[in-house]
Amino acid sequence: MASKAAATLLRRGGKHFFTRYWAAKTKSSPAASFAPSLSSFVPNPAGTGAKSYLGSSRLMSSDVTNGRFMAYSMLYHDSVAFLVSNQLGIPVFMASEPKTPADVAKEFNLSVRAASALLVTLCRMDVVQVVKDSDDSVDDIVYGLTPSAQTFLSNRKDLACVSPFVDTFTTNFITPEALLECSLPADEKKDIMSEHLEQDDETVANNARHFMAHMNAQSYCCAKALPKALGLDSVNEPKTLLDVGGGSAIYSIEAIQSNPNMNGIVFELPAIKPITEEYIEKAGLSDRVSVSPGDFFNDPLPAADYVLFSNIFHDWPDSINANLIQKAYDCLNPGGKIVISEILLADDVKSSTPAATSMNVIMLPYTKGRQYRPKELFRRLQKVGFTKPQVINLVDDYDLVVGTKA
Ligand SMILES: C[S@@+](CC[C@H](N)C(=O)[O-])C[C@H]1O[C@@H](n2cnc3c(N)ncnc32)[C@H](O)[C@@H]1O
Numbered sequence: 001m002a003s004k005a006a007a008t009l010l011r012r013g014g015k016h017f018f019t020r021y022w023a024a025k026t027k028s029s030p031a032a033s034f035a036p037s038l039s040s041f042v043p044n045p046a047g048t049g050a051k052s053y054l055g056s057s058r059l060m061s062s063d064v065t066n067g068r069f070m071a072y073s074m075l076y077h078d079s080v081a082f083l084v085s086n087q088l089g090i091p092v093f094m095a096s097e098p099k100t101p102a103d104v105a106k107e108f109n110l111s112v113r114a115a116s117a118l119l120v121t122l123c124r125m126d127v128v129q130v131v132k133d134s135d136d137s138v139d140d141i142v143y144g145l146t147p148s149a150q151t152f153l154s155n156r157k158d159l160a161c162v163s164p165f166v167d168t169f170t171t172n173f174i175t176p177e178a179l180l181e182c183s184l185p186a187d188e189k190k191d192i193m194s195e196h197l198e199q200d201d202e203t204v205a206n207n208a209r210h211f212m213a214h215m216n217a218q219s220y221c222c223a224k225a226l227p228k229a230l231g232l233d234s235v236n237e238p239k240t241l242l243d244v245g246g247g248s249a250i251y252s253i254e255a256i257q258s259n260p261n262m263n264g265i266v267f268e269l270p271a272i273k274p275i276t277e278e279y280i281e282k283a284g285l286s287d288r289v290s291v292s293p294g295d296f297f298n299d300p301l302p303a304a305d306y307v308l309f310s311n312i313f314h315d316w317p318d319s320i321n322a323n324l325i326q327k328a329y330d331c332l333n334p335g336g337k338i339v340i341s342e343i344l345l346a347d348d349v350k351s352s353t354p355a356a357t358s359m360n361v362i363m364l365p366y367t368k369g370r371q372y373r374p375k376e377l378f379r380r381l382q383k384v385g386f387t388k389p390q391v392i393n394l395v396d397d398y399d400l401v402v403g404t405k406a
Pocket of ligand 1: 215216219244245246247248267268269272294295296297309310311312315
């Protein structure tokens with residue numbers, strides 16, 4: 001069953017959901033009740049310093065007025081404007097030279113008012129910047145792409161392009177009705193695995209390929225940051241990174257490229273192995289990154305010095321993750337490290353970043369999991385014997401939770 005697994009477009013109640021479900025025979029373990037002292041843990045709040053790109057001092061300014069509640073009601077439309085702009089290809093169109101709202105309107109057959117509204121939102125988001133201002137209407141401003149939009153939004157052929165991730169939310173936007181539907185108690189019991197396996201092999205394969213591109217875009221900057229964050233770039237003897245559910249192999253590729261002492265193994269479902277191998281081949285690293293086919297619920301993991309779970313734990317409930325942590329402990333060499341990469345909720349909940357709370361909601365229709373807090377993962381790690389648990393900021397809203405096998 002596991003070998004047939006893949007992500008899929010799932011039609012539910014007229015809405016498409018791009019599921020992250022991968023068929024697997026799961027076995028759960030009893031929920032942990034172990035509660036170690038947290039006093040030795042590094043008290044880094046999750047996502048520290050990662051909020052500024054969304055921050056607005058006005059939004060947070062007052063407890064005695066209603067402004068922020070109105071703002072939260074409306075911010076959804078900013079996201080829609082961003083998604084639609086990217087779907088139309090506005091950043092690609094603006095890559096070569098600055099444009100006015102009239103230029104954008106003409107290119108995409110929009111009204112100037114609509115093009116201008118999209119550009120104003122993109123300007124607030126640092127996708128575009130004002131190149132030539134107008135003292136009169138905002139409709140007359142000349143905008144150019146910002147350097148980061150040039151890098152991450154302007155060239156769909158570039159591996160750095162984040163658009164495969166953005167596109168997923170354009171085609172699978174969670175409407176209020178869809179959120180309510182997947183929040184029903186009955187939805188928790190639904191066997192989504194069986195539903196998506198009912199599709200033909202070609203659909204399953206296409207969806208898997210699409211999902212790998214989505215994950216590759218999501219993990220691009222994290223993977224670039226991993227070697228330094230973990231010190232993989234400076235290990236001075238041969239070490240192996242095992243990337244469990246490693247998808248596009250992007251973490252292994254970056255780790256290996258950072259240091260000749262590093263080797264990589266991607267543990268992936270047999271059905272996904274050929275797609276993973278394509279990414280490795282494109283990077284020219286087939287001799288140093290291998291793909292070990294298997295099902296992480298039913299098969300043992302290969303021996304390694306670092307075991308990485310990136311965006312895996314938030315797909316599954318706590319009890320299943322406890323099994324994965326035990327498997328990691330069993331396969332690690334002495335002194336080895338488990339590395340969990342996730343957008344974490346903050347320990348106090350309140351300090352969670354908007355990306356963390358959004359991802360937590362996104363998990364409702366797509367998975368059986370949620371975002372976790374450092375302290376809950378610390379407890380899990382300690383329960384199986386990992387020591388020195390710590391949180392290391394990886395990039396933006398992503399953190400690593402790391403534990404060491406004594
Ligand atoms: C959310 S993606 C994460 C991909 C990658 N780690 C990243 O962060 O870019 C989940 C990955 O886990 C893999 N996966 C799901 N169930 C699995 C299983 N039972 N055994 C092995 N891999 C599995 C999927 O094929 C998919 O590539």
